[in-house]
Amino acid sequence: MYRASRLDGKLDENTLNFLSSISEDKEIAIYDILGSQAHTLMLFENKIITKNEASKILSALEKLKKENFSIKSESEDIHELIESLVIKKAGMQAGGKMHTARSRNDQISLDIRMKIRDDINILCSCLLDLIETLVSLAEKNQGTIMPLYTHLQQAQIGSFSHVLLAYADALFRDLDRFYVTYGRVNESPLGAGPIGGTSLHIDRQSTAKMLGFKGLIENSIDATGSRDFVAEYVGQISILMTNLSRIAEDLIIWSTSEFSFIELSDKFASTSSVMPQKKNPDILELVRGKTAQVIGYQMGILSNLKGLPSGYNRDLQQIKISIWPASKIAISSLLVINAVLKTMKINDQKMKMAIDSGYSIALDIAEYLVKKGIPFRIAHKIVGL
Numbered sequence: 461m462y463r464a465s466r467l468d469g470k471l472d473e474n475t476l477n478f479l480s481s482i483s484e485d486k487e488i489a490i491y492d493i494l495g496s497q498a499h500t501l502m503l504f505e506n507k508i509i510t511k512n513e514a515s516k517i518l519s520a521l522e523k524l525k526k527e528n529f530s531i532k533s534e535s536e537d538i539h540e541l542i543e544s545l546v547i548k549k550a551g552m553q554a555g556g557k558m559h560t561a562r563s564r565n566d567q568i569s570l571d572i573r574m575k576i577r578d579d580i581n582i583l584c585s586c587l588l589d590l591i592e593t594l595v596s597l598a599e600k601n602q603g604t605i606m607p608l609y610t611h612l613q614q615a616q617i618g619s620f621s622h623v624l625l626a627y628a629d630a631l632f633r634d635l636d637r638f639y640v641t642y643g644r645v646n647e648s649p650l651g652a653g654p655i656g657g658t659s660l661h662i663d664r665q666s667t668a669k670m671l672g673f674k675g676l677i678e679n680s681i682d683a684t685g686s687r688d689f690v691a692e693y694v695g696q697i698s699i700l701m702t703n704l705s706r707i708a709e710d711l712i713i714w715s716t717s718e719f720s721f722i723e724l725s726d727k728f729a730s731t732s733s734v735m736p737q738k739k740n741p742d743i744l745e746l747v748r749g750k751t752a753q754v755i756g757y758q759m760g761i762l763s764n765l766k767g768l769p770s771g772y773n774r775d776l777q778q779i780k781i782s783i784w785p786a787s788k789i790a791i792s793s794l795l796v797i798n799a800v801l802k803t804m805k806i807n808d809q810k811m812k813m814a815i816d817s818g819y820s821i822a823l824d825i826a827e828y829l830v831k832k833g834i835p836f837r838i839a840h841k842i843v844g845l
Contacts, residue, residue, distance in 0.1 A: 485538030649683035725803035
């Protein structure tokens with residue numbers, strides 16, 4: 461549809477497939493519709509379109525909320541597809557005015573920000589659930605004594621509760637990072653146009669308010685061409701996944717027959733196709749593996765951004781490919797680790813036996829000698845002999 465204004469003929473199939481982002485854009489279809497509804501209302505409020513035209517556009521958009529958007533389309537992206545469907549339903553005289561004072565450049569930035577806002581809310585809810593589980597387990601295991609490790613060697617004696625609260629503290633920082641990121645994401649780019657705004661009298665504050673944004677991205681170049689907020693968001697997911705991966709690694713080690721500190725529920729383990737005795741922590745191993753995948757997404761985003769000139773460039777289309785799966789992986793990882801923790805069995809006797817067979821109290825003995833007046837370095841040498 462857009463090509464008809466300037467270029468002759470249709471794109472050939474291979475070129476369309478190369479250009480198209482429809483398969484990724486299904487994730488933001490609902491946000492594109494909501495943004496279009498707000499934009500239409502603003503156009504009517506500012507007497508750019510009539511009440512009848514606005515009514516036809518809004519009616520068509522509302523019907524599209526129930527649409528199952530097919531990845532087979534001659535449209536390059538979800539914006540073009542939705543506009544073409546609105547025109548089909550509302551007619552060119554009304555539907556053809558929906559895109560007035562707007563560009564795909566501010567449109568896609570809007571859609572991404574709205575999607576990320578919702579994903580952050582889901583992530584924070586899942587994080588709070590996991591933290592609650594950890595605190596509850598910690599409360600129940602204040603008296604569960606276990607060896608604490610550095611370099612995967614026994615270091616000191618501590619409690620299982622202490623370890624669980626260490627996880628909770630790290631996840632609280634993740635929660636705080638998402639909270640701060642949400643504030644930067646929650647600014648509207650709509651109305652910035654392709655790069656330099658519009659000559660028409662519009663009200664950017666009105667659309668921002670309708671869509672729940674706290675304010676505007678004032679600079680139109682920044683609003684349409686910047687994706688640092690995406691890099692920040694996926695970066696926070698990368699840190700979260702790294703924390704979850706370390707938790708998963710601990711649980712994997714502790715569930716081995718050599719440690720047996722915990723036993724995973726059968727619901728969160730798998731067996732071997734040939735070795736009947738195996739109970740493999742595949743779920744936790746996949747958390748580790750998917751962490752590497754998310755870090756790869758972050759590197760892809762930064763690599764994409766580093767060489768771009770100011771303003772919108774089509775390269776930015778490829779960033780969407782990294783956002784949606786990163787969100788899904790983080791949400792699913794939070795859910796499965798929470799379930800693993802809730803259902804695992806804790807073998808406190810095995811933890812105690814590990815302490816009894818090691819030298820975890822060596823530092824305590826050295827510090828006892830210090831209390832008797834012996835210099836620490838000498839006490840360290842005496843205990844180490």
